[in-house]
Amino acid sequence: MHCNEEVFTMLPELWRSKGLDFGPSVDDFVERFFYGWPGREKGGEVNWSPRVEVLEGEKNVTIDVELPGVDKKDIKVEVKDNTLTMSGERKRNEEYATAECCRSERLYGKFVRSFSLPDTVQADKIEAQFKNGVLSLVMPKNEKAMPKEITISVK
Amino acid sequence: MTVVRYEPAAGVRRVARDWNPPTEIREHAEGFVIELDVPGYARDDIKIKVHEGMLTVTGERKRPETDDKYYNYSERNYGEFSRSYNLPDHVDGETISAEYNHGVLTLHIGKKEAAKPHTIEIK
Numbered sequence: 001m002h003c004n005e006e007v008f009t010m011l012p013e014l015w016r017s018k019g020l021d022f023g024p025s026v027d028d029f030v031e032r033f034f035y036g037w038p039g040r041e042k043g044g045e046v047n048w049s050p051r052v053e054v055l056e057g058e059k060n061v062t063i064d065v066e067l068p069g070v071d072k073k074d075i076k077v078e079v080k081d082n083t084l085t086m087s088g089e090r091k092r093n094e095e096y097a098t099a100e101c102c103r104s105e106r107l108y109g110k111f112v113r114s115f116s117l118p119d120t121v122q123a124d125k126i127e128a129q130f131k132n133g134v135l136s137l138v139m140p141k142n143e144k145a146m147p148k149e150i151t152i153s154v155k
Numbered sequence: 156m157t158v159v160r161y162e163p164a165a166g167v168r169r170v171a172r173d174w175n176p177p178t179e180i181r182e183h184a185e186g187f188v189i190e191l192d193v194p195g196y197a198r199d200d201i202k203i204k205v206h207e208g209m210l211t212v213t214g215e216r217k218r219p220e221t222d223d224k225y226y227n228y229s230e231r232n233y234g235e236f237s238r239s240y241n242l243p244d245h246v247d248g249e250t251i252s253a254e255y256n257h258g259v260l261t262l263h264i265g266k267k268e269a270a271k272p273h274t275i276e277i278k
Contacts, residue, residue, distance in 0.1 A: 053231045057224035066231060068192040068258035093190075105177040106192065133194030133258015 048090075048107035061121050061139045065113070068133035069093070069106075075135060079123045084137070087112040120144075173234030180240075184272050186265040187246065191238070194258030195231075201260060205248050212260070213237040245270035 053064040065086060067075065075088040089110045117123050121139040129136045176191045193201065193214060201214040215235045218226075242248060242264070250265030 051230040051232070053229040054227040055224045056227045061227075062224075064195070064231070066194040066258070068194040069190075070257070104179040105175075106179045106190075107177070132196065132255075133192075 047109060048111050050111050050113065052113060059141055061141065063115065063137040063139075065135040065137070066133065067111075067130075067135050070133070072130050075130070077126070077128055077135075077137065079117070079126060082117045082119075082123055084115045084117055084123070084126070085112065086114075086135070086137075174232035174236050175238065176232075176236050178238065186250070186263060189240065189262040189264070191260040191262075192258065193236070193255075193260050196255070196258075198255055201255065203251075203253055203262070205242070205251060208242045208244075208248070209239055210242055210251070210262070210264075211237065211239045212262070 051066040055062045055064070063084075067088070067090070070088060070090045074091065075086070078085045078087075087110070090108050092108055117139070120141050122142055123139065125140050127138045129138075176193045178192075179190045181188045181190075189210075191212060196214055196216055200216055201212065204211045204213075213235065214237075216233050218233045245267050247265045247267045250263075252263045254261050
């Protein structure tokens with residue numbers, strides 16, 4: 001399978017959404033290119049990038065971050081000067097630490113992602129929830145950002 | 156003994172698969188442990204089947220329909236996934252158990268008694 005340069009400039013999701021599908025081996029190859037390379041036999045200890053989704057509603061902005069297998073105590077969320085930084089570490093499951101690793105596509109190690117928050121959100125009122133391996137950060141919007149109806153008074 | 160991923164119809168027809176969850180397979184004395192990273196799924200969306208020595212895990216997650224919100228930016232995978240594994244002969248298909256915690260699906264497969272390490276005493 002031959003990849004040309006143009007393909008590398010697109011994220012795998014954009015690629016797939018345009019109907020291009022070269023099959024699992026190339027999919028995985030391009031995904032690793034953007035999100036990190038695992039090691040050969042064991043999961044690699046590299047800096048990896050968790051997947052993120054931003055939803056915007058009328059009253060809130062929600063950021064969902066996929067962090068499967070990460071312990072809540074290993075996650076840190078910080079807001080400073082309108083920049084939201086989420087960092088942490090994914091550690092190996094100690095339960096089977098002595099087991100041989102036949103095959104791993106997982107990434108372990110440290111991760112960091114930062115977001116610039118717009119003026120429309122109240123950065124100090126962030127709520128964080130962690131369920132099923134997904135970290136949800138909900139930020140309420142400012143009063144001035146919410147849609148308001150202006151009544152026209154006729155004189 | 157390696158457990159390999161087996162896609163039965165890869166050459167014939169497209170297996171329903173929009174994305175591949177990262178997997179880790181480990182072998183220990185008592186059996187195998189297969190872990191799949193599938194964050195944000197509901198327990199009912201994941202199906203595990205064993206048939207004639209092949210273990211298949213499938214799942215589907217649709218993008219939630221929202222009227223009042225819109226997706227500003229998304230890197231998450233939605234849609235179907237499907238992964239199949241050929242179970243080697245020395246594995247006991249009856250002892251497969253699965254749990255879903257913290258977004259990780261963990262499958263435990265036990266080895267048959269005869270395949271576990273035995274020490275033999277010299278008389």
